Amino acid sequence: MISEYDGLLRAEGRYAVGRGRVPAAHLAVLLGVAGFLYGTGMGFFGGRPLQALYSGLKVPMLLMISTLVCLPSFFVLNTLLGLRDDFGASLRGVLAAQATVAASLMALLPIIVFIYISGSDYQYAVFFNGVLFAISTLAGQRTLSRHYEPLIRQDSRHNIGRWSWVILYVFVVIQLAWVLRPFVGFPNMSVSFFRAGAWSNAYVVLFRDVLGLGF
Helix, strand or coil: CHHHHHHHHHCCHHHCCCCCCCCHHHHHHHHHHHHHHHHHHHCCCCCCHHHHHHHHHHHHHHHHHHHHHHHHHHHHHHHHCCCHHHHHHHHHHHHHHHHHHHHHHHHHHHHHHHHHHCCCCHHHHHHHHHHHHHHHHHHHHHHHHHHHHHHHHHCCHHHHHHHHHHHHHHHHHHHHHHHHCCCCCCCCCCCCCCCCCCCCCHHHHHHHHHCCCCC
16 A cells, blocks of 8 residues: 555556556545545544544545536536547546645644644644645645646646636535534534534635625
């Protein structure tokens, strides 16, 4: 398994940049294992095993479901841009990037464990998990860039495709993360898979509570 992650991060073997067969099953396994391990550690704040299990399930769900939701629109966009013949290479890059995010989270897990055992409160726990997600997302973007560089050199329209994916994915993943909360779990609240009001709209809440628009 370690060699698989090494191949992913180095873009070697079945994970190399190119138009070969997309190793979707292998990438899904790498994402699932790494995401579950990080999520379990993430949810163990306060020493609650059930919350740890829930969070372990939800981190890979967040990455996988958001990807699946975005892929049909991404395929249509590539078709409209005249890039359908290269979609396999684009898909390879997108899935490798998502698996890289999960692998990076797993690598950063000892940091969050150290933060927890150091006695951080709930707000700090949420903040530092957010920081580690941001770092891992940057690592995923580096992988995506590595896969897209030869495509963009071949046809500059792939740059539009790449950034369209990023925008679409960010839009979807924010809403899905809102639905799947809590990931850390507030110690004074009972453990639950979904928080009350999970199916509300994250963007409506953002405008109402953060920007104070009052609707």
